Amino acid sequence: MxxxxxxxxxxxxxxxTASIWHVFHRHFRVDERIRNDAIRGYKSGKITYEEWAMHDVMLWHKMGKQRSDFISAMVSSKLxxxxxxxxxxxxxxxxxxxxxxxxxxxxxxxxxxxxxxxxxxxxxxxxxxxxxxxxxxxxxxxxxxxxxxxxxxxxxxxxxxxxxxxxxxxxxxxxxxxxxxxxxxxxxxxxxxxxxxxxxxxxxxxxxxxxxxxxxxxx
Ligand SMILES: [Mg+2]
CATH class of the missing domain: 3.40.50.1000 (HAD superfamily/HAD-like)
Structure with missing residues (x-):
């Protein structure tokens, strides 16, 4: 049926993993206060989902993270x-x-x-x-x-x-x-x-x- x-x-x-976003943030040691500000911004309706995603990806971009770093994060988290x-x-x-x-x-x-x-x-x-x-x-x-x-x-x-x-x-x-x-x-x-x-x-x-x-x- x-x-x-x-x-x-x-x-x-x-x-x-319950969230790949969390896996990458944790592996890259992203500042939790900055992440949490964006989560609060999204939950309160101040920023859209797309803005929230862009905010988080820009954090990784500014840290110079490469494709290989994302693969390493998944390997070391045993995904x-x-x-x-x-x-x-x-x-x-x-x-x-x-x-x-x-x-x-x-x-x-x-x-x-x-x-x-x-x-x-x-x-x-x-x-x-x-x-x-x-x-x-x-x-x-x-x-x-x-x-x-x-x-x-x-x-x-x-x-x-x-x-x-x-x-x-x-x-x-x-x-x-x-x-x-x-x-x-x-x-x-x-x-x-x-x-x-x-x-x-x-x-x-x-x-x-x-x-x-x-x-x-x-x-
Ligand atoms: Mg799920």
Missing amino acids: YKLVCFDVDGTLIDN RLMDGAMDTLSALRKRGMKLVIISGSISIVLEHLLPRYQEIFDDVFISHIHFDDKGGISSLKATEYDMEGKATALRKVALKHGVSVNECVFVGDNTNDVGVAKEAGLSIAFNPKDKSLVEASDIVITCADISRILPHILG
Whole structure:
């Protein structure tokens, strides 16, 4: 009965992080007061999501961080694909499901851990950091579809593929997934980090193997 499955990235398809932004900030030892000012600015509505993302990426840019530094941060934080991720994606594909990413994560994570992601997923909503030939940060394209925007992305992608949101599944782990979890026909909280997502979801899975979602989707 389900035709399209949307995944969050950090903490859902990728293990050992709840936020890649936090991984990079921590690894690069970014001043917490400066970061927290921007978080407060976003939460109070003083700055937009895009301005918040640009603010944080500019901090890394000013520190001269290169593509290789981002890779080192992911390696030393032991980021990896969630157990069962490849088998799960291929099982869903075999059953004809459209696969979508709706995430506030950053493209370099997928480039590093799931390099074929553009072949595997029909649509990818994520923030992109671009690097120049020497490895320096050249630009940022922040996603418009994090937080409440995740539900907008779900409606957009359902329309594109000619399915109803009731035929869509969403799998996520954190507070930024609450809005989309309420919207999807089947919402799965995967190792949820917050009670609000548990309450908004149809199913809760507490096990670090994402293939546990399959029986709920495929029946
Ligand atoms: Mg997440």
